[in-house]
Amino acid sequence: MPVINIDDLTDKDKAKMAVDQLKIEVKLERALVSKCCEEVRDYIQSGSEDDILVKDHPIYTYEHFALKESLSKIIEQEINPFVDQWEKAGLFPAHKIFKILGSAGFLGVNKPIEYGGLGLDFSYSVAVSEELGNIRCGGIPMAIGVQTDMATPALARFGSPELKKEFLIPTILGDKVCCLGVSEVGAGSDVANIVTKAVRKGDEFVINGGKMWTTNGTQADWMCLLANTNDGMPHKNKSLICLPMNLPGIHIARKIDKMGMWSSDTAEVFFDDVRVPCKNVIGQEGMGFTYQMLQFQEERLWGVANILTMMDNVVQETIQYTRQRKIFKQPVLHHQSVHFRLAELETEIELLRSLLYRATALYIKGNDVTKLASMAKLKGGRLAREVETAACSIGEGWGSPVTFWLAGFTGTPD
Numbered sequence: 422m423p424v425i426n427i428d429d430l431t432d433k434d435k436a437k438m439a440v441d442q443l444k445i446e447v448k449l450e451r452a453l454v455s456k457c458c459e460e461v462r463d464y465i466q467s468g469s470e471d472d473i474l475v476k477d478h479p480i481y482t483y484e485h486f487a488l489k490e491s492l493s494k495i496i497e498q499e500i501n502p503f504v505d506q507w508e509k510a511g512l513f514p515a516h517k518i519f520k521i522l523g524s525a526g527f528l529g530v531n532k533p534i535e536y537g538g539l540g541l542d543f544s545y546s547v548a549v550s551e552e553l554g555n556i557r558c559g560g561i562p563m564a565i566g567v568q569t570d571m572a573t574p575a576l577a578r579f580g581s582p583e584l585k586k587e588f589l590i591p592t593i594l595g596d597k598v599c600c601l602g603v604s605e606v607g608a609g610s611d612v613a614n615i616v617t618k619a620v621r622k623g624d625e626f627v628i629n630g631g632k633m634w635t636t637n638g639t640q641a642d643w644m645c646l647l648a649n650t651n652d653g654m655p656h657k658n659k660s661l662i663c664l665p666m667n668l669p670g671i672h673i674a675r676k677i678d679k680m681g682m683w684s685s686d687t688a689e690v691f692f693d694d695v696r697v698p699c700k701n702v703i704g705q706e707g708m709g710f711t712y713q714m715l716q717f718q719e720e721r722l723w724g725v726a727n728i729l730t731m732m733d734n735v736v737q738e739t740i741q742y743t744r745q746r747k748i749f750k751q752p753v754l755h756h757q758s759v760h761f762r763l764a765e766l767e768t769e770i771e772l773l774r775s776l777l778y779r780a781t782a783l784y785i786k787g788n789d790v791t792k793l794a795s796m797a798k799l800k801g802g803r804l805a806r807e808v809e810t811a812a813c814s815i816g817e818g819w820g821s822p823v824t825f826w827l828a829g830f831t832g833t834p835d
């Protein structure tokens with residue numbers, strides 16, 4: 422075989438080699454998932470009792486369960502044993518964890534194969550998000566969700582091939598950490614009212630302003646930034662820009678302390694005459710508000726799927742605890758008011774799950790589900806508060822440490 426000197430290759434040849442390599446990796450991942458599928462199918466066909474939901478699931482197939490199964494192993498081996506340590510430190514090693522998840526294909530399940538994704542539909546992202554809810558804190562799943570379903574959907578859908586090569590591929594592979602810059606000190610829910618400005622000077626934008634509550638903000642390699650790129654109408658004057666975070670003029674002002682989600686770094690970021698090439702705009706200039714609103718749909722559904730598992734776990738652990746804890750000569754669980762409360766919460770969780778699956782089923786068929794996704798997000802945020810309060814009060818001394826990681830969801834992003 423002739424020896425190829427990498428320096429003799431053209432950029433085109435190198436790009437082709439990189440894509441070929443990615444295709445091999447994706448094939449390997451698929452082979453693994455397929456093997457796992459067979460195991461899951463065998464298990465289901467062996468006929469254990471409450472498997473009806475698995476055999477006849479409204480949106481999941483064997484492949485969804487296989488993905489969940491292999492993610493669950495990573496969570497148990499690589500994440501959960503270290504959660505307490507990272508929560509105390511107020512930071513988790515995003516680059517290390519994202520590389521592990523990226524190498525196993527979990528950072529781009531619904532992203533195109535040619536950019537390193539698995540090329541599956543959004544229901545697989547929902548399945549992954551549900552499984553990530555088994556991480557024993559809220560901060561790390563949220564940070565992963567920002568990378569997979571909050572800061573990258575618009576880039577995958579509307580970005581140029583060059584931008585996708587520079588930002589999407591390394592993000593899906595876990596080589597780069599990204600963040601989403603929408604909220605500002607003076608504008609959160611009212612996205613149209615942001616003031617960060619990107620003024621065109623030649624073939625560059627000069628950016629001034631700042632972003633607030635930026636998840637992954639202290640560790641990110643790039644930001645999906647929403648900025649005003651002209652002085653027109655507020656819904657037509659914004660653009661989404663891929664902004665490398667190592668440019669001169671970007672200052673991380675502080676890491677914000679929060680009541681929960683401690684291991685996730687939440688930053689305040691300032692831009693002082695930051696220069697970025699105009700070609701870094703995602704899609705069409707001036708369409709940023711619309712792209713961001715579309716991006717929020719996936720973010721909302723992802724968030725609901727994630728919190729469902731956490732709420733489920735809190736209720737199940739409360740049931741276990743109250744079953745063995747005795748008060749007035751019988752288990753706490755056998756007191757009717759406690760039993761009824763927990764049954765009611767379980768019912769509400771299942772209702773929310775049905776809404777999530779319906780919205781997801783409609784979304785993957787190409788429908789606009791803004792209303793259903795927003796309803797699900799509203800209900801998810803409220804229910805998380807209810808579950809947290811109920812588990813805290815039913816468990817008394819035990820309840821507080823068990824539910825503290827739900828606390829961050831009382832202020833959920835978007």
Ligand SMILES: Cc1cc2nc3c(=O)[nH]c(=O)nc-3n(C[C@H](O)[C@H](O)[C@H](O)COP(=O)(O)OP(=O)(O)OC[C@H]3O[C@@H](n4cnc5c(N)ncnc54)[C@H](O)[C@@H]3O)c2cc1C
Pocket residue numbers: 567600601602603604605606607608609610611633634635636637679682687829832833834835
């Ligand atoms: C842990 C965490 C992580 C986050 N990560 C990110 C991130 O990565 N990137 C990012 O851009 N942002 C992020 N956010 C910000 C989050 O998206 C904002 O908190 C959200 O947009 C709300 O904005 P705000 O906090 O400025 O509240 P405001 O918009 O000021 O809202 C204040 C109050 O007004 C209410 N309100 C809003 N709209 C209406 C209305 N139409 N009528 C009546 N009342 C209304 C709200 O419910 C709220 O009670 C994060 C937040 C948290 C808590």
